[in-house]
Amino acid sequence: DWTMGAYRDEAIRKIREQVGDAKVICGLSGGVDSSVAAVLIHEAIGDQLTCVFVDHGLLRQGEAEEVVTMFRDHYNMPLIHADEQELFLGALDGQSDPETKRKIIGKLFIDVFQKHAGEVGGAEFLAQGTLYPDVIESVSFSGGPSVTIKSHHNVGGLPEKMGLKLVEPLRELFKDEVRELGRELGLPPSFIGRHPFPGPGLAIRCPGEITREKLEILRKADAVYIDQIRKHGLYDDIWQAFVAILPVRTVGVMGDGRTYDYACALRAVTSVDGMTADYYPFSHEFLGETATRIINEVTGINRVTYDITSKPPGTIEWE
Numbered sequence: 001d002w003t004m005g006a007y008r009d010e011a012i013r014k015i016r017e018q019v020g021d022a023k024v025i026c027g028l029s030g031g032v033d034s035s036v037a038a039v040l041i042h043e044a045i046g047d048q049l050t051c052v053f054v055d056h057g058l059l060r061q062g063e064a065e066e067v068v069t070m071f072r073d074h075y076n077m078p079l080i081h082a083d084e085q086e087l088f089l090g091a092l093d094g095q096s097d098p099e100t101k102r103k104i105i106g107k108l109f110i111d112v113f114q115k116h117a118g119e120v121g122g123a124e125f126l127a128q129g130t131l132y133p134d135v136i137e138s139v140s141f142s143g144g145p146s147v148t149i150k151s152h153h154n155v156g157g158l159p160e161k162m163g164l165k166l167v168e169p170l171r172e173l174f175k176d177e178v179r180e181l182g183r184e185l186g187l188p189p190s191f192i193g194r195h196p197f198p199g200p201g202l203a204i205r206c207p208g209e210i211t212r213e214k215l216e217i218l219r220k221a222d223a224v225y226i227d228q229i230r231k232h233g234l235y236d237d238i239w240q241a242f243v244a245i246l247p248v249r250t251v252g253v254m255g256d257g258r259t260y261d262y263a264c265a266l267r268a269v270t271s272v273d274g275m276t277a278d279y280y281p282f283s284h285e286f287l288g289e290t291a292t293r294i295i296n297e298v299t300g301i302n303r304v305t306y307d308i309t310s311k312p313p314g315t316i317e318w319e
């Protein structure tokens with residue numbers, strides 16, 4: 001009889017066997033996969049593991065604090081909090097092309113990760129939360145023409161560059177199994193149920209040029225939107241929900257005055273694996289109430305739209 005408890009024990013045994021008494025570094029994104037990998041490896045080898053959390057300034061409201069508090073204080077893991085906001089936002093300044101933005105973030109991420117990982121003297125292994133679908137996806141186009149829609153930001157090539165061997169304890173699992181393993185390891189249910197969040201973060205939800213002002217507005221609007229979704233009990237029915245701030249300002253009227261502020265788009269989709277998706281059929285009441293709250297609570301936004309594009313032909317993110 002196969003259970004996640006047995007899988008966990010076996011995974012811990014294998015990690016110990018592979019790593020011995022060597023040091024391991026793990027990039028922590030705050031997402032479910034890297035978090036489950038880190039907690040599992042920490043159970044196996046304790047303080048031989050150090051996690052590196054890169055804050056690129058493109059995280060959601062309160063996200064960096066949440067991740068650091070949970071892993072450093074709650075799990076007592078050695079954790080390097082790399083605050084590199086200035087570096088990333090500086091490099092992105094004035095850039096509006098989606099692929100250029102992704103490439104800048106991807107390259108800096110590797111540089112920064114490498115720099116901070118170097119602070120952990122003598123690490124021999126790099127841990128990654130690679131899942132089974134990631135393993136298949138990377139070979140599924142072999143032999144045929146491959147089309148890159150978006151250059152996904154990942155740390156491919158990094159292990160060789162750093163001369164590190166890989167530890168990938170989730171390689172045999174699907175997403176729902178990773179969540180089950182996370183529950184087995186005692187991660188909070190609210191954390192395990194979190195919607196996926198992309199590596200390039202808010203950069204791809206801020207089409208066009210990224211400014212600190214836009215990021216601040218986006219964080220506030222997104223927090224109100226997610227609060228609405230939770231209050232209406234819809235969070236777990238939705239694969240992913242977020243706000244995108246649009247690179248356009250429009251005229252509005254508030255009280256006696258004219259406003260000239262940003263427009264935003266709400267996005268919410270259902271999906272099984274992120275490869276295809278349908279827009280979520282919110283009620284008009286929900287949409288109206290949410291628009292009112294965002295405009296009243298977030299200075300800088302005076303117009304709210306709802307994105308009703310499915311994937312394909314749209315993508316889930318805006319860039």
Ligand code: XMP
Pocket residue numbers: 150151152153154196197198199200240274275311314315316317318319
């Ligand atoms: P798209 O926008 O391509 O997104 O329909 C599909 C899923 O992938 C996520 N996504 C990313 N995740 N790095 C990531 O780690 C990326 O560069 C990236 N781009 C998109 C997106 O949030 C959705 O879940």
